[in-house]
Amino acid sequence: MLLEVCNVEKSYPLAGSGLFSNKKRQIINDVSFSLEQGDCIGVIGESGSGKSTLARLICGLEMPNRGHIRLNGKNVVIADTRKNHISVVFQDYASSVNPLMTVFQMLSEPLLLNQKLNRQQLDARISELLLLAGLPDDLKPRHAHELSGGQIQRIAICRAIATNPELIILDEAISSLDVSSQVQILDLLARLKSQLNLSYLFITHDIQAVAYLCNKVLFFYQGRIIERCNIDDLVSVKHQYAQRLLKSVVSFD
Numbered sequence: 001m002l003l004e005v006c007n008v009e010k011s012y013p014l015a016g017s018g019l020f021s022n023k024k025r026q027i028i029n030d031v032s033f034s035l036e037q038g039d040c041i042g043v044i045g046e047s048g049s050g051k052s053t054l055a056r057l058i059c060g061l062e063m064p065n066r067g068h069i070r071l072n073g074k075n076v077v078i079a080d081t082r083k084n085h086i087s088v089v090f091q092d093y094a095s096s097v098n099p100l101m102t103v104f105q106m107l108s109e110p111l112l113l114n115q116k117l118n119r120q121q122l123d124a125r126i127s128e129l130l131l132l133a134g135l136p137d138d139l140k141p142r143h144a145h146e147l148s149g150g151q152i153q154r155i156a157i158c159r160a161i162a163t164n165p166e167l168i169i170l171d172e173a174i175s176s177l178d179v180s181s182q183v184q185i186l187d188l189l190a191r192l193k194s195q196l197n198l199s200y201l202f203i204t205h206d207i208q209a210v211a212y213l214c215n216k217v218l219f220f221y222q223g224r225i226i227e228r229c230n231i232d233d234l235v236s237v238k239h240q241y242a243q244r245l246l247k248s249v250v251s252f253d
């Protein structure tokens with residue numbers, strides 16, 4: 001099993017409850033699921049249901065209060081996504097890249113974390129990544145302000161795949177884009193998944209995007225998984241919230 005999330009719980013101190021109060025608000029409630037190599041699992045839920053908190057726990061940016069998270073049988077280590085072999089692509093593409101860096105520098109950074117490459121090798125690997133993401137090679141000297149939102153998100157995806165991670169977490173990775181860029185990025189993610197044999201945890205509000213990209217789906221509600229199913233069984237979900245989500249989609253095929 002690639003990823004195992006077992007009985008995970010996370011709470012934060014309750015706002016306004018005083019410095020010495022131990023009152024807490026439970027954000028993640030007894031969440032368990034597993035992801036096999038090659039899976040793309042969609043995590044869908046409304047705003048504030050705890051999806052991003054779950055993402056931060058899985059990639060080791062925070063630790064759970066209870067339960068455990070294992071990647072390839074090893075416990076995920078706090079604040080070491082490199083050791084954890086997990087990459088993350090966030091929603092806010094503009095702030096996910098350094099505005100002072102060129103595309104070449106943005107892509108050099110993750111590549112040089114793991115290996116020693118000379119300038120020529122680095123240049124060749126960056127060309128390869130740009131090609132994989134459907135971007136022209138002449139973007140290398142450009143800065144973020146000289147790129148479109150869709151191009152920046154493709155660069156963020158290049159950064160995510162640069163380290164050959166075991167798992168990529170896509171946290172609302174298409175939400176800030178216009179509809180046509182969303183479709184293009186979904187196509188890119190689907191192509192990279194089969195080309196590089198990637199595994200994704202795809203966090204979103206968008207059930208149609210889940211239906212397009214994922215083979216399994218978890219419905220998240222108030223920090224709990226309230227329903228889970230294979231993508232082919234979407235129409236037979238039982239929970240009211242999951243049914244409501246499905247009904248909210250005008251055309252669904």
Ligand SMILES: Nc1ncnc2c1ncn2[C@@H]1O[C@H](COP(=O)(O)OP(=O)(O)OP(=O)(O)O)[C@@H](O)[C@H]1O
Binds near residue numbers: 048052
């Ligand atoms: N560090 C923190 N301290 C206190 N509360 C937090 C912290 N991080 C998140 N929360 C709270 O946890 C709840 C869940 O937040 P989270 O961002 O995980 O939800 P989400 O489902 O990803 O929402 P969205 O779809 O809007 O991004 C929110 O009420 C949020 O205010």
